[in-house]
Amino acid sequence: TVYEGILSDLHVVAIKKPKMVVRREIDEFINEVAILSQINHRNVVKLYGCCLETEVPLLVYEFISNGTLYDHLHVQGPRSLSWDDRLRIATETAKSLAHLHSTALVPIIHRDVKPANILLDDTLTAKVADFGASRYIPLDRSGLTTNVQGTLGYLDPMYMHTWRLTEKSDVYSFGVMLIELMTRKKPFTYMAPEGNGLVAHFAILFAGGNLSEILDPQLLSEGGDRIDEIAAIAVACVKLRGEERPTMRQVELRLEVAQSPKEFEADGDIAANSQLACGPGLTSRQYSMEEEYVLSARYPR
Template identity: 60%
Template sequence: MEDWVSLPQGPLPAVLSWGMNHTKCHSGSSVACRSSHTYCWKLGDVKEDAHLCMCDDGHQGNPYIPNGCKDINECDDPKTYPCYGSCKNSEGGFQCERLPGFKGNASVPNGCQDIDECADPHHYSCYGLCTNVPGTFHCRCKHGTYGDPFTKGGCSSLSVYAAVLKIGLGVGGGISCMLLALVAPLITRKIKMHKVKKEKERFFKQNHGLLLQQLVSQNSDIGGRMIITLQDLEKATNKFDPSHEIGGGGHGVVYKGLLDLQAVAIKKSKIIVQREIDDFINEVAILSQINHRNIVKLIGCCLEAKVPLLVYEFISNGTLADHLHVEGTVSLSWDDRLRIAVEISKALAYLHSAASTHVLHRDIKSSSILLDDNLMAKVSDFGASRHIPIDRTGVTTAVQGTIGYLDPMYYYTSRLTEKSDIFSFVVVLIELLTRKKPYIYWSDDGEGLVTHFASLLAQGTLIDIIDPQIIEEEGEAVDEVATLAAKCTKLNGEDRPTMREVEMALENLRGTKRQVHHNTNSKWKYEKGHCVPFGRLHLEASRQYIMEEEILLSAWYPR
């Protein structure tokens, strides 16, 4: 890199410019431009080989370092990138589309005009009274008729029934009243049933029913078991009576019901917005392709209501958070906690590498882990999950998750990888060790749970934060689990192990055998009202793994 000074004639000030000259800019490419999505620009008049590196359109940042040019999310900056319709961000640009029921240019103010469907009966059939409204239109039968105004001849006159009524009145008041009592309910019922049918069809399309139909066509097993009617779910929950409500989360309210003599959990969205509907359909698409003993089983779904409803197997024992954060000093035993950690890791390892399509959960936390009657862990709440192509390690997406469990690198870069799930899982692991709530915990020094945990581990004073119940139980392998947690919370995701490696390490620790001697080899010793560390646990690896797994484990976890 050199500087040149151009000295024009006369009293004008000097102009200083700079450029790269140790490499050449050829066909828009230069070795100096190290980031992807960059190009080089020749300075021309300054020096023959001088050039600068620039980020591609739709990107910003430092083109001289790897991954320095980042995609601009134009949808988050409507002032610079105006869009007056539906904005969808893409790599290097964005798409601005018209909202349904509108026409025109969505990129300029007032560029989209409402489509007058009533003025175009060829495309928007209405054989009754048509009323245009922004984004859609209303069609109803003319006064004095009833039926389906969207079908030719669908609206019928009431004159026939009026004539019958007049004859009945002529014959006698009693007969006329009888006919009225018989005919009127039939007509009302027919109208009501027809209206309900049309409404269900509209909701089915609105709730992405075409996606479900695609799943059905690809997998006949899904088609045979997943389609559940709204009538069946209302019967199972007594029309969603509040007494059947058993909980909820960020993606909906959960009801308990009885469907075909089977106890089920039914999730219903709280808010009727498109994002919630998209999250529900995303959960259907993911769970319909997953079968694992530690992942909650999706029984079916219903798309006939205003919001889609998902039906799961009923897990009776609440969430892991319910069991950890209870009043009193006694919670789950250390053996149960370690087993639950192994079961969660198995489920996540399956999602990351063994499932037919790779899935990142994106919202692992203790409240999304369900426990059955035997305290077996079941991972749930897949509304925020994402599919990842097998040939890719991650995706750039809007940040979504729960504060306290969220991977800081994902938060700052928006780059979602399997290492983000690993960070969230290890926060749950630390929660199992300490019984502290990650989303509200602050140390006296102002550190969060993960940072404080790592500091105490480095200082050799981890006992200050370990759950006293574990110490009283003389829990085995606590030091090793804590060391594993520290490895998995490294700031750089590349330095963290894979979920499969974490699963193998935890399984190995759980299978470790050791002799406990209270006077010499006990890991913790009770002395004068408090617990102090007494010696260090030596891990004896169990021989339950095949040789390939043993080698893989030993490559990053010291024995």
């Protein structure tokens, strides 16, 4: 349960409290403190501290007043968040995940990326939250074997099958979230007439050039010529084999390109030597680490 609280200096905070004294919940709280104490990023919710003087530990966060991305996306009526806001929020989320995977001292996998875990502040800036299930990945390992945790509909099928958690598991979950942003359909309940879930149906329609059948009508009126590019990124992220998915850094940069095409067209010297291997339908770019930082350094974190 999360409460709104006020400190003695009148600073408003959010206070997270376990519903019961259960070892797993306590372990998740300890894990969240360990993870968030290592992260300083504008798109990750800030942990101010914890209180251990109570029956169960309390976590104290910055107060984010505007609910979750899920709340804003799945509203009654034909119109929801604008396409520009959805795309910006997706890009901010990609930035934070790329930071966790490749910039943090020890790589961190969130393990439960979904709209309900993306908080929005008063300016609709994304704040990634809920790190109770997150895991460190040692620098000398490409993944780890662990019990499956996450939310059905967003879970990487390879992780579910093999129990092997990698950074590409977050990439898959992010791809599902991107599809949800484009369709306003919930991946844990959607079922196509043919029996396919949201991810499979979206990929089939994209491959057949029939994406308009599933897209949010609001997107068709606001998305312009960026729809196919964003859809291609989403389809690349949800490929069955993890090694065929892009990294979150590549996704971040591709989303930036989609939003600023004129600026990046001028960077022909960099773009000409770059290729992102994200599968059919996606512009091909492959970044060395040096090139990634040259491009991403323009955008504040």
